[in-house]
Amino acid sequence: MMNRIGDIQPLIQDYRSKISANESELTIKLLDDYEDLLQLFYQKNEMINRIWDFHENEKYQLAQETLDPLEQILYSSLLGIRTLDHEAKSDSAKNYLASLKKEIEKQLNHLKEASISVYPLCMQDLGSYGAIKSYYELFKEGKNITIDIDFKGTLKRQPHKVEIHIFRFIQHLIQIIDNLNTVVTLSITINEKDGRIVITFEGEALVERLNHSSNYQLFKELIDSIEDVEILEKNESTFNLVLQTIR
Incomplete structure (x- = not known):
């Protein structure tokens, strides 16, 4: 769509160069209106692209500074629980560590999905x-x-x-x-x-x-x-x- 609309500007300029001095004021006014609409269209697209870039930068910062470090902390915690599991002696301690390990694995999976969705x-x-x-x-x-x-x-x-x-x-x-x-x-x-x-x-x-x-x-x-x-x-x-x- 962008490329097709972009082709209108040269057509307007070409038509302007061919119209005679006694061309109707209505024709000239229509050409002026078309060019004004094109400028508004370009301004709208520029604004959308700036918003897009801003959001992507925000997502990148969130992923890099918050989500990725949090994922590393959860993964380190999981490794620590696995080590403690080998050293635990009582069944209650083993059961607690097993449930904690399961919950961290669940949250780690959710975080991985959120992280890659926000910014891979x-x-x-x-x-x-x-x-x-x-x-x-x-x-x-x-x-x-x-x-x-x-x-x-x-x-x-x-x-x-x-x-x-x-x-x-x-x-x-x-x-x-x-x-x-x-x-x-x-x-x-x-x-x-x-x-x-x-x-x-x-x-x-x-x-x-x-x-x-x-x-x-x-x-x-x-x-x-x-x-x-x-x-x-x-x-x-x-x-x-x-x-x-x-x-």
């Missing part, structure tokens, strides 16, 4: 595709939906903003689709080729069902505001999310 620090080493795998491994526990993720082509490291976009788009779409409670199986294929990353989502009547979701409509509006990204709905079951990595 593993992306720094593994890239967006490693972060997606880690997110899905945690997400699928206890879910009714079955998701098959397939990576194709040469999956290179991308600039950080592109990688966080890839991760966030897939994360949000998985959550939206899961909330539908009508999609049993979902296939996600990621293919990188010719300066484009194409993420294909496929499921029975997937697009038809998504188009009834207000969250999906909001997601499409967000995509429209981000340059070099677009959603292409192929049929009622399949759509592509396309990211241009080379301009």
Whole structure:
């Protein structure tokens, strides 16, 4: 959407250069109004992108300064309990340590899921595709939906903003689709080729069902505001999310 709207400005300028001096005031006024609307559109998109960047920075700080250290503390506590368990003599002490160990393991799993949802620090080493795998491994526990993720082509490291976009788009779409409670199986294929990353989502009547979701409509509006990204709905079951990595 962004690229198509961006094409309007050159057309307006070209038309202005061709209109005669006696062109009607209405025509000139319409061209002025179109240009004003374009400026408002660009300002809106710039604001959305600034908010996006601000939120991502906040999430990164939260994950790095709070969630990750807390996860390390819980893991260290778990190791300490395992050591104490070997040294405990009474059954009551062993039972207490076993229940404490179970609760810490439970909270550690919850924290891991929260951490990677807030901001996947593993992306720094593994890239967006490693972060997606880690997110899905945690997400699928206890879910009714079955998701098959397939990576194709040469999956290179991308600039950080592109990688966080890839991760966030897939994360949000998985959550939206899961909330539908009508999609049993979902296939996600990621293919990188010719300066484009194409993420294909496929499921029975997937697009038809998504188009009834207000969250999906909001997601499409967000995509429209981000340059070099677009959603292409192929049929009622399949759509592509396309990211241009080379301009």
